[in-house]
Amino acid sequence: MGAFFRVCALFTIFCIPARYALAHAQDSGIKLLLPTGYYLVGGTLAVAATVLIAAAMPPRWAETLFRERVLWQGRIPRIEIITSLIGAALLAVLIWVGLTGTRDPLENLLPLTVWTLWWVALPPLCALFGNLWALINPWSGVLALTGLGRGLVTLPQAVGMMPATLLLLCFAWFENVSLSPEDPEGLARVVAGYVVFTFIASILFGWEEWSRRGECFSVFFRFIARLAPVQFARDSGAVAIRAGFPGFAVLHGAAISISGALFILLALSTVSFDGLSKTFTWLDLIGINPLQFPGRSGVALPNTLGLVWAWIVLTVAFFTSIWAGRVLARGSGVPMAGRLALTILPISLAYHAAHYVTVLLVNGQYARNAAQRLVGVEETHVTTSFLNTIEDVEKIWQFQSGAIVVGHILAVLLAHTAILAVTGNRREAVTSGAPLAILMIAYTAFGLWLLAAPTGA
Template identity: 40%
Template sequence: MQRLGIGAIFLALTAGAAWAHAADQGFVLLLPTDVYIAAGGITVALTVALLAVLPAGVARALFRPAMLTRRPASPRHATSLLVTAILLWLIWRGLAASRDPMANPMTLSVWVVFWIALVSLQGIFGDLWRSLNPWTGAAALVRRMTGWRAPLRYPRALGHWPGVGGFLAFAGFLLADPAPADPARLAAAVGGYWALTMGAVLLFGAPWLVRAEGITLLMRSYARMGVFGRARGRLAVGLPGWRILAAPVPSLGLAVLMLALLASGSFDGLNETFLWIGLLGHNPLEFPGRSAVIWPNLLGLMAANAALVAVLAGFLWMGDRLAGGHVPLRVLLCRYAPTMLPISLAYHISHYLTSFLMDGQYVLAWLADTLGAGHVHVSAGFLATPGTVRAIWMTQAGVVVAGHVIAILLAHAIAVRTGRGTWRATLSQAPLAVFMIGYTVLGLWLLAAPRGA
C-alpha cells in the first residue's frame, strides 16, 4: 500500500500539461477518506430517517419556488448566431493552429469552457443553453432568408431514443477515443456533428433538437436542476431541483438519457482508476495508452449504463411492491429517473473540479495572449500542498453528498405527490434510499481512488 501511495504521488507531481482529470490523487490517498466516505453515507441515511418522521408535505414545500419578475425577452437567435460563428472559427483554428491541446482554442473551448464550465453552470443556474444553442439561430436565419420549411415530420415513434444514441456516442468519444483532445481530430468531430445536426434540423424542424439531439437533451435535462426557471410565465427561483417537480414526467427515452448521464459520469470516474486498469490486465503505473483500451472502455461504458438502469429498476420495483403498489416498471422509471439528476450533476462538478482549476488557467493564458493582456503563469502549485488538496477534496465530497440529499428529497416529494402518506412514501423509498446511500459511497470512493491513466 505504501508503494501504491508513493507511486500515485509521483504521478501527480510529474504529470505534464495535458487535458486530463484530477491530479491530486497522491495527497488524497493520505487523507482519512474512509472517514469522510462513511460520514457522507451516514448523512444521506439520516436524511432518509428524518423524512420518515416529518409531515408529508415538508419535502415538497422545500422545492416551492419564489416568483420574481416577468421573464424579459432574450435575443436568442442573435446569441445563437454569435455562438455559431465562434464555433466555426474554433473549428478552423482546430484544423489550422497549434496541435498543442493546451494552446489551441478548439480543445480548450470544448473540454474546459463547454464540457466542464457551461454544463456545470447550466445545472446550477438554469437554461443558459436556450440562448447559446448553435443551431437555432442558423435555422431561423435560413427560414427568414429563403422561406424554407421543414419538409419532413419527425416520427413520434422514435421518441427521444436518437438523443440517447447521440449522447452515448459523445460519451464514447470522450472516454474511448485515442485522442479526444487533439485539436484537429476534435475539430473534425465537432464540425461533422454540427453539419449533420444542422441538416436534420432543416429536414425535421425544431422537434429534432428537443427530441433527437443528444447535447440539447443533456442540457435541457440539467436545466431542470437550475435555481432559476419559468413558472406561470414569470421568472422564479427555488432550491436546486425545483423544476424537476414542476416538469411533466419524461418519456421512457428521456428517462433513460437522464440515467445515462449518471452512469456515464460514474464510468468516467472508474475507467482511469487502478482498479479498472488492473481488471483489464495492465500495470496501472505503466499505462499503455488509450489506444490499448478502446474496446474495453466502450464495452464498459455500455455495461455501466445497462447495469444502472437494471439495478435502479429493481430497487424501484421492490419499493413499490413493499408499499403495496402495482405501478408498472416503465412508469416507475420515468417517474423517478429525474431524481438522479442531482447526483449526476454533483458528480460532474466534483469530478472535474481539479481539472477546471488547472486547465482553466490555460484558458485564461490563451485569452490574455490573444488580447495582448500580458502573460498568465500557469501553475499546479495548489496541488503541491496537502492543505489545499484537502480543501478541494472536502468541497468535492460536500457537493456529492448534497446532490444525494437533494435526490432523496425529490424522490420523497414525488412519492408523496402520488397519493401516499408519509409512512407509505418512506416505505416505498426504502430500497431507493439503500441505492442512494450505496451510490454516495461509490461516488466518494471514485473521487478518492488512485488513478493510473
C-alpha cells in the same frame, strides 16, 4: 512490409513494458494520506440520515420546501435568436482556429473552449442560472432566421429520446475512449461534422423536435437546467420567471419517457465510468498494470465495453429499485420511473462537478493564457502545485466529497417529494421509495470511494 513492421512494433509495445512508467505522485497519492475513509462513512451516513428525516417529516414540509413561486411575468424580446447567431459565429471561428491554429491542445482555443469552458464549466452554470445552451447553441438562431427549422417529416414518437441517448453515448465514447479527443484538428472535424449533422436533422425533423429528442446537448443542458433555482419559461411570447429551492423544477412538469430516463442514467454512468476507468481496481480487472498505463490505445476495447456495461448496470439497478418499491408498497400502480429518473439529476451534476474540478483548475489556466495571448497580455505560467500539496488537495477533496453528499441529499429529498406528490401517503411513499433511497445511499459510498481511490491512468 511497412505494415508488418508496424504490427510488430505495436506488439513490441504491449509485450515489452515501458521501463519508465508512472513515476509521479499526483493528487491521487496525497489523497491516500487523507482520512478519506471517515469522509466516506460520514458522507454515506449523512445521506442515510436524510432518508430517515425525510421519512419522518410531515408531507407538507417537503412540499413547502420545493414550492415554486412566480417572480415575474411579461414579454421579453427574442434575444435568443441573436445570441444563438453570435454562438454560431463564434463556433465557426473556433473551428477555423482548430483547423489552422497551434497544434498544442492546451494552447488552441477550440479544445480549451469545448472541453473546459463548455463541457466542464457550462453544466454547473446552467444548474445555477438556467439553460444557457438554449441561448448560445449554434443552430436555433440560424434555423429561426432562415425558416428552415420547421421540419419536413415527423420524428416518430416511438423513438422517444433514443436519438439523443445514442448520440450522447457516441459523445461519451469520443471523450473517454477515443485516442485523441483534444487534438485541435481532429476535434474541429468532429465538431463541424456534428454541427452539419444537427442542421440536417433539424431541417428534416424540425428544430423543436430534434432539440428535445435528438440533439443530445440541448437535451442534456435542458435537464441540468431544471436544477436551477430560477426557471425561465416562454409561452407564445410571454415569459414567466419562477423561483424555488434548487431542484424544484424537477417536481413540476410532466414525467419523462423511459428513453428520457435512459438518457439521464447514461449521463451519470459515463462520468462515473470515466472516474472508475482510471482506478487501480478497474485497471487490475482488465489486466493492466496500474503503474504502467499503456495509454488510451491499450484500453480502447475494455473501456468501450465498460462504458456500455456501466450504463447497463446503473439502468438495471435503477429500474430494479423502482420495481421493488412498487412491490413493497403494493401501491397505486402509478408509473414512477419517469418522475424518479429526474431526481437523479442532482447526483449527475454532483459527479460532474467533483470529477472535473481539477480539469477546470488546471485547464482553466490554459484557457486564461489563451485569452491573454489574444489580447496581447504576457502569459502567466500555469501551476499545478495545488495537486501536490496536502492542504490544497484536502480542500479539493472536501469540495468533491461535499458535492457528492449534497447532490445525493438533494436527490433523496426530491425523490421522496416526487413519490409523495403522487401517492399523497407518507407511509406508501416511504415504502415505495426505500429501494431507490438505498441505491442512492450506496451510490454516495461508491462516489466517495471513486474519488479517493488510487488512480493509474
